[in-house]
Amino acid sequence: MRFPKRHFSFSLSNFSPPLPPLFSPRLLFVSGIGAKPPRSLANATSPGVNPLLHAQYSMDGNHEIDVHDSRLRDLPGRDGSKQPRVWSSPENGVKTEIGKQIFCNRSLNMKNIIAVGFDMDYTLAQYKPETFESLAYQGTIKKLVYDLGYPRELLNWSFNWKYMVRGLVLDKKRGNILKMDRHKYVKVAYHGFRELSKEDKVGTYGNTLVRDSFDEPDYALIDTLFSLAEAYLFAQLVDFKDCNPDKIQEGVDYARMYKDVRAAVDLCHRDGTLKQMVAIEPKRYINEDSSIVPMLEMLRDSGQATFLVTNSLWDYTNIVMNFLCGSSMADVSNNFGWLQYFDVVITGSAKPGFFHEENRATLFEVVPETGMLLNTDNGSPIPQVGNTSARLFTEAKNHACPVFQGGNVSHLHKLLSIESSSQVLYVGDHIYGDILRSKKEGNNNWKCN
Numbered sequence: 001m002r003f004p005k006r007h008f009s010f011s012l013s014n015f016s017p018p019l020p021p022l023f024s025p026r027l028l029f030v031s032g033i034g035a036k037p038p039r040s041l042a043n044a045t046s047p048g049v050n051p052l053l054h055a056q057y058s059m060d061g062n063h064e065i066d067v068h069d070s071r072l073r074d075l076p077g078r079d080g081s082k083q084p085r086v087w088s089s090p091e092n093g094v095k096t097e098i099g100k101q102i103f104c105n106r107s108l109n110m111k112n113i114i115a116v117g118f119d120m121d122y123t124l125a126q127y128k129p130e131t132f133e134s135l136a137y138q139g140t141i142k143k144l145v146y147d148l149g150y151p152r153e154l155l156n157w158s159f160n161w162k163y164m165v166r167g168l169v170l171d172k173k174r175g176n177i178l179k180m181d182r183h184k185y186v187k188v189a190y191h192g193f194r195e196l197s198k199e200d201k202v203g204t205y206g207n208t209l210v211r212d213s214f215d216e217p218d219y220a221l222i223d224t225l226f227s228l229a230e231a232y233l234f235a236q237l238v239d240f241k242d243c244n245p246d247k248i249q250e251g252v253d254y255a256r257m258y259k260d261v262r263a264a265v266d267l268c269h270r271d272g273t274l275k276q277m278v279a280i281e282p283k284r285y286i287n288e289d290s291s292i293v294p295m296l297e298m299l300r301d302s303g304q305a306t307f308l309v310t311n312s313l314w315d316y317t318n319i320v321m322n323f324l325c326g327s328s329m330a331d332v333s334n335n336f337g338w339l340q341y342f343d344v345v346i347t348g349s350a351k352p353g354f355f356h357e358e359n360r361a362t363l364f365e366v367v368p369e370t371g372m373l374l375n376t377d378n379g380s381p382i383p384q385v386g387n388t389s390a391r392l393f394t395e396a397k398n399h400a401c402p403v404f405q406g407g408n409v410s411h412l413h414k415l416l417s418i419e420s421s422s423q424v425l426y427v428g429d430h431i432y433g434d435i436l437r438s439k440k441e442g443n444n445n446w447k448c449n
Contacts, residue, residue, distance in 0.1 A: 108425070112422065112423055113304065114304060114423040114424065115416055115418075116306055116307075116424070117309055117426045118308055118309075118426075119309065119426075119428040119430075120308060120312060121310065121320075122224075122226070124308075124321075124324055125324060126287040127225070127285055127287075128286065129161040129162075130161050132278070133225075134159050134161060135277055135278075136274055137159040137232070137233060138159070139264075139273045139274055140233060140265050141154050141233070143268060148260050148263065149249065150248075150260070151247050151248075153240075154240075157236060160232065161228070163232055164228040164231045164232050166223055167222065168222040169214050169220070169221055170219060170222065171218070172217075172219065172220060172255040172258045172259075173253075173255050175192060175234075175242075175257075177190045177191075177231065178205070178214070184212075184214055186201060186205040189201045191238065192238035192239035192242065193239055223430070225429065229265075230265050233261055234261055237261070238254060241254070275316045278316075278319075279316065279319045282319065286323060288323075288324075289324060293325055305343040305416055306341060306343055307342055308342050308345045309346045309349050309412070310346070311350060311351055312347060312348070313348045314347045314368070314371055314405065318335075318336070322337075322338055324338075325338040325341065336400075339368075339400040339403070340401070342401045344402060344412065345402070346404045346405070346406075348405040349406070350406070351430075354408055354409060356408060357408060357410050360408075362407070363378065363404055363406050363407030364404060364405045364406055364407075365403070366405050368399060378410075378411055378414050379404065379407075
């Protein structure tokens with residue numbers, strides 16, 4: 001028996017429309033890390049009302065799903081008084097354009113979610129591709145020329161940020177870029193920017209008896225927004241090598257060129273080339289989003305714990321989060337007001353390794369004012385011997401939430417008093433780093449949405 005295809009939609013109606021780029025289809029929702037609620041949920045909801053999400057499902061094939069507007073509602077406060085809340089309501093229905101709806105392949109009961117966590121880069125912080133990706137591209141070009149010996153002609157190249165999309169596969173050895181379906185059938189193949197004929201495509205990838213895995217080390221997956229610029233640059237280098245073989249060093253094949261591009265990208269990140277520019281002028285590279293603070297306040301007012309887990313280090317995290325949370329201070333390096341919206345912040349998490357409970361990475365406490373790292377015992381302070389000024393300084397400041405660096409998911413469990421593995425929702429942008437790796441290696445029974 002075959003069922004007709006129907007589209008299920010999952011809409012976040014608890015955010016004030018219009019939804020910004022934060023809730024574009026780029027985001028991935030992961031649930032499964034359970035935590036004890038840090039606050040009472042007694043006054044957060046009315047009986048029978050889902051506190052956060054109002055999910056709607058369409059079985060009639062209509063893609064335009066009604067999403068109810070978030071309004072200020074007089075809901076019971078913690079002290080019993082009526083307080084306005086940004087809330088989902090069956091009344092005041094509005095239409096949300098399909099590009100701002102969130103679709104999933106399974107339901108998620110937010111009533112069972114106790115803690116909600118976020119990644120920062122490309123999740124809370126939505127970078128502008130026309131500026132940020134171009135910045136990454138130009139930085140990579142300079143590393144190739146000045147550090148890796150590529151021709152200076154590359155400095156005149158430009159980047160079309162609309163050309164590449166996620167989901168492509170790079171054939172490193174052949175210099176090809178592939179678009180496949182879910183059965184790993186190559187639908188479209190390009191050599192550099194030249195499309196392969198059907199005969200060449202089938203002759204190279206059409207052997208159904210010996211189907212390639214299309215995985216490392218011979219292939220590279222373009223699965224993050226960070227990798228779009230390097231894929232475009234790789235295609236340019238393939239064309240350049242084919243047209244100018246004498247200008248590329250002897251022995252440098254397509255696979256070596258890809259390796260050099262990756263090395264140049266890593267150099268840009270390690271020496272701070274990209275982040276220094278973003279820190280100087282965040283507005284140029286990051287989309288402003290006025291719904292982030294109301295969203296975090298709503299989650300916390302409804303009883304959920306909130307946390308941030310990012311691979312970025314503290315100094316950069318503080319600058320970006322100050323921008324996103326609307327700080328008007330000229331010197332944001334000493335402004336930590338945004339910490340009030342979180343229960344725990346973990347920087348330098350080194351995901352996806354962070355999700356592996358066997359990972360023995362040390363968890364340090366960060367002194368926000370100085371960036372100094374203090375030793376901890378699974379998040380608990382360790383008494384200092386000798387000069388204790390750093391510890392006393394941190395305790396005297398009494399920030400809204402602790403800031404850490406490193407560690408693993410077990411540390412996060414302890415910091416949030418987690419008892420089960422099915423009560424935390426994590427929002428990230430990387431399907432492998434934020435979801436699949438955690439499911440395979442994290443041993444925390446995560447559910448994906």
